[in-house]
Amino acid sequence: MGHLKGQTAVITGGGTGIGLAIARRLAADGANCVLMGRNLERLETQAKTVERARAIQCDVTDSAAVEAAFEDARRDGPISILVNNAGIASSAPFHRMGEDEFLRIQDVNVTGVFRCTKAVANDMRTAESGRVINISSIAGLSGGPYITHYCASKHAVIGMTRALSAEWAKTNTTVNAICPGYVRTEMAEGAIRTIIEKTGATREQAIAELAKNNPQGRLLEVEEVAEIAGWLCHPDSRSINGQAIALNGGHSM
Ligand code: NDP
Numbered sequence: 137m138g139h140l141k142g143q144t145a146v147i148t149g150g151g152t153g154i155g156l157a158i159a160r161r162l163a164a165d166g167a168n169c170v171l172m173g174r175n176l177e178r179l180e181t182q183a184k185t186v187e188r189a190r191a192i193q194c195d196v197t198d199s200a201a202v203e204a205a206f207e208d209a210r211r212d213g214p215i216s217i218l219v220n221n222a223g224i225a226s227s228a229p230f231h232r233m234g235e236d237e238f239l240r241i242q243d244v245n246v247t248g249v250f251r252c253t254k255a256v257a258n259d260m261r262t263a264e265s266g267r268v269i270n271i272s273s274i275a276g277l278s279g280g281p282y283i284t285h286y287c288a289s290k291h292a293v294i295g296m297t298r299a300l301s302a303e304w305a306k307t308n309t310t311v312n313a314i315c316p317g318y319v320r321t322e323m324a325e326g327a328i329r330t331i332i333e334k335t336g337a338t339r340e341q342a343i344a345e346l347a348k349n350n351p352q353g354r355l356l357e358v359e360e361v362a363e364i365a366g367w368l369c370h371p372d373s374r375s376i377n378g379q380a381i382a383l384n385g386g387h388s389m
Contacts, residue, residue: 140369141166143265144215146206148172148196148252149222151179153321154271156186157358158219161366163187167217170209172196196222196248206255214259217369220249220293221271225323227282227330238285245289249296266309267369270297271361274317274349274384290315294380301378310377314364317384318346319356352385 145162149155150171159169159182169189171179179191194205209215224244226237249270260266275283276290294313301311318324324346331342347353364381367373 138166139371140217142213143167143217144170144209144213145217145219145369146170146172146209146215146252146256147219147221148194148248150189150219151175151182151191153323154316154319154358154361155219155221156182157362158221158269158365159186159189161359161362162217162219162369163189165366165369167369168212170215172205172209173222196252197243199251202251202255206252210259214263215256216259216263216265217267217269218252218256218260219269219271219365220252222248222252223271223289223323225283225286225326227286227327229282230284233285238288241285241289242292245286246292246296249293253296253300260309261304261307263307263309265371265374266307268297268300268309268311269365269368270294270311270313272297272313272315272380274315274382276313276315277380277382280349297380298378305377308374310368310374312368312376312378313380314361314368315380315382315384316356316361317350319358319361321358324355350385351387354385356383356385 145167147155147159150159151173163169163186171183171191172194173179174195176193183189183191192205195201270293272293273290275287276294297311297313328342
């Protein structure tokens with residue numbers, strides 16, 4: 137296709153799972169991708185597998201590091217696509233959930249999105265065709281047990297998406313959220329391990345338990361999320377703004 141030729145796309149958490157699949161998808165459409173994350177070695181290894189991609193180390197909880205990383209990313213031209221994908225999850229019953237853990241999740245999943253979006257605000261307000269894509273979750277649209285902190289963070293991401301899309305509606309930049317159910321990645325592996333640990337279930341039973349949250353009874357593949365991100369970046373998608381697009385095989389949880 138090539139309609140993103142010459143555009144710079146930053147994908148946080150771009151070295152693994154959903155982020156890496158999105159980078160591949162945007163690169164296939166011509167974008168120059170910058171993969172950000174904490175693990176530089178992994179990012180560099182993966183960047184070699186994506187056309188025209190490069191890796192920049194960045195911890196989204198560190199404001200100064202975010203500023204410096206985006207300055208570096210801007211080296212080849214203004215950033216016109218930002219995919220806020222970096223995220224973390226854990227689980228605990230609410231009565232055992234510590235404030236530290238609650239804040240740790242918000243720092244990456246919410247304030248991290250705030251920091252990275254701030255870093256591209258000037259690029260986006262003047263872009264010919266700008267896109268901010270926030271990876272929220274079905275947990276941003278509905279509740280589930282043992283993930284109060286994660287649900288709070290992913291609901292907040294949708295709130296930011298809606299507010300900023302309204303604020304920037306007169307620019308050429310759209311702001312949308314993608315809300316997947318369980319996707320087959322390392323993060324879902326973590327949930328599978330927890331179920332096995334806490335309940336003694338087999339791996340197959342644990343996967344089936346997660347799949348129950350999806351009316352189609354399966355886990356999503358990373359390419360399904362990447363496809364929506366690619367579609368949102370298409371010039372003909374410019375009317376889609378402020379949306380939280382659920383991707384969970386039907387009604388959620
Ligand atoms: P992964 O664990 O593979 O990806 C998480 C990514 O975030 C990693 O690349 C990690 O890179 C990066 N990251 C974590 N903390 C930081 C940080 N402080 N600074 C910078 N980067 C960070 O899982 P997924 O691909 O599944 O997750 C991607 C997104 O999708 C997350 O926001 C998640 O909440 C969301 N999501 C996932 C679902 C699933 O079932 N898998 C379902 C719905 C939403 P590094 O370690 O190098 O920093």
